[in-house]
Amino acid sequence: MKNGVVIVGSGHAGVQAAASLREEGYDGPVILLGDEKELPYHKPPLSKTFIKDAAAQPQPLRGEVFYTGHTIDFRPGTLVERIDAAARRLDLAGGGDLAYDHLILATGSRPRVLPLPGADLTGVLSLRSVADARLIREQSGACEEVVVIGGGFIGLEIAATLAAGGRKVTVIEALDRLLGRAVAPLIAEHVRQRLTASGVRILLKTTIERIEGEAGHVSGVLTSSGEHLPAKMVITGIGVVPNVELAETAGLTVANGIRVDTAMRSSVPEILAIGDNASYRHWQTGGDVRLESVQNATDQAKLAARTIVGHPGDYAAVPWFWSDIGDMKLQMVGLTAGSDRQILSGDPAENRFSVFHFAGDRLTAIESVNRPADHMLGRKMLGLGFSPTPEQVAGGAEALKAALAALPAG
Numbered sequence: 001m002k003n004g005v006v007i008v009g010s011g012h013a014g015v016q017a018a019a020s021l022r023e024e025g026y027d028g029p030v031i032l033l034g035d036e037k038e039l040p041y042h043k044p045p046l047s048k049t050f051i052k053d054a055a056a057q058p059q060p061l062r063g064e065v066f067y068t069g070h071t072i073d074f075r076p077g078t079l080v081e082r083i084d085a086a087a088r089r090l091d092l093a094g095g096g097d098l099a100y101d102h103l104i105l106a107t108g109s110r111p112r113v114l115p116l117p118g119a120d121l122t123g124v125l126s127l128r129s130v131a132d133a134r135l136i137r138e139q140s141g142a143c144e145e146v147v148v149i150g151g152g153f154i155g156l157e158i159a160a161t162l163a164a165g166g167r168k169v170t171v172i173e174a175l176d177r178l179l180g181r182a183v184a185p186l187i188a189e190h191v192r193q194r195l196t197a198s199g200v201r202i203l204l205k206t207t208i209e210r211i212e213g214e215a216g217h218v219s220g221v222l223t224s225s226g227e228h229l230p231a232k233m234v235i236t237g238i239g240v241v242p243n244v245e246l247a248e249t250a251g252l253t254v255a256n257g258i259r260v261d262t263a264m265r266s267s268v269p270e271i272l273a274i275g276d277n278a279s280y281r282h283w284q285t286g287g288d289v290r291l292e293s294v295q296n297a298t299d300q301a302k303l304a305a306r307t308i309v310g311h312p313g314d315y316a317a318v319p320w321f322w323s324d325i326g327d328m329k330l331q332m333v334g335l336t337a338g339s340d341r342q343i344l345s346g347d348p349a350e351n352r353f354s355v356f357h358f359a360g361d362r363l364t365a366i367e368s369v370n371r372p373a374d375h376m377l378g379r380k381m382l383g384l385g386f387s388p389t390p391e392q393v394a395g396g397a398e399a400l401k402a403a404l405a406a407l408p409a410g
């Protein structure tokens with residue numbers, strides 16, 4: 001009797017791994033463990049719509065019948081505490097253990113905690129799970145003023161969403177620009193201008209001295225410039241840390257995530273890691289990366305399933321990501337590391353443009369604002385290893401489509 005595959009974590013990566021195992025013809029037991037009590041759900045809508053819409057429900061990744069229909073033993077509310085890699089066993093919180101032939105760690109990541117006085121006051125929140133989103137939605141109703149700490153994707157999505165819902169929102173960012181180094185400066189500045197025009201106050205080059213409270217609840221923040229900002233809710237969005245503690249109990253190699261090879265195997269080959277918690281050598285840049293995106297979680301899960309059924313491939317998916325910030329759909333494809341040249345296509349004044357990144361003549365990435373066609377063509381071009389000329393970029397989507405159509409078959 002096979003012990004089968006145990007998957008720890010029932011988020012985007014874990015659920016896809018279970019589905020892909022069945023698609024690949026794996027017929028042994030598949031046990032999917034998740035510490036959350038919910039039916040696994042899509043995370044991206046949480047910061048974009050869920051927190052402002054009182055009637056919104058979590059959107060399930062798969063219907064309940066999917067798990068029973070594919071003989072996937074889904075066990076919600078199950079926290080895994082320890083792995084004994086030598087015995088191929090894991091311990092569950094509250095007692096009990098489980099044996100496995102293969103183990104997939106899809107434990108994701110969690111919000112980085114702000115190391116500041118006052119960070120433990122009630123009303124200081126972060127957003128990762130639907131439980132977090134419910135808290136923000138419930139408590140923001142009674143808040144006129146909200147402070148968001150961190151000008152990254154999630155912080156800005158939350159800021160735009162709460163501002164659209166009538167809250168007075170201030171974003172505090174330590175760097176001199178938004179979105180860290182995740183996008184071109186032109187795009188970061190465009191986002192800043194549009195958010196500001198929509199009523200969000202943005203303070204760059206500003207840090208927090210302390211979070212202030214009254215009777216245990218947050219009442220505001222004191223900034224490094226000495227300004228006191230009243231707020232009954234403070235949301236921190238200062239990045240995430242990978243959930244690697246379980247991997248450490250198994251003695252796996254961990255370095256900014258669980259180290260995996262190109263087939264998603266950890267330093268103990270029958271234990272695989274996928275999604276936000278996995279770090280690996282990237283095929284495009286040659287550098288070590290740990291990506292936090294639905295695409296990465298999904299594609300790595302598919303590959304892990306193939307590895308388990310004996311057809312390992314090499315992870316070489318083109319990375320892509322999206323973010324909806326107010327009236328801006330940002331879409332990124334490729335990685336900008338190593339790029340030395342940018343070409344702008346379209347007009348920021350129309351809130352529709354793309355920045356094409358190149359290393360020499362080689363296309364490395366495209367970042368788009370409200371230009372989905374550029375993004376989709378970018379996925380094709382990067383997948384094929386095709387780099388457009390500056391003239392083709394200037395010609396817009398039609399010229400790029402024509403250039404792709406003119407490529408020799410195969």
Ligand code: FAD
Pocket residue numbers: 008009010011012013014033034035036043044045046047078079080081106107108109127128129154243246274275276277291292293294295297320321322323324
């Ligand atoms: P998760 O989806 O986080 O799943 C991990 C699961 O494992 C969690 O349920 C966790 O509770 C569980 N777990 C952890 N430890 C244990 C344990 N010991 N025992 C049992 N269970 C455990 N990406 C995009 O591409 N575009 C977007 O627009 C976008 N928006 C986002 C908005 C928000 C608010 C958030 C939070 C994320 C967003 N992301 C977006 C990122 C994307 O959701 C993540 O990259 C993706 O969820 C990663 O999938 P994962 O399965 O690795 O981790």
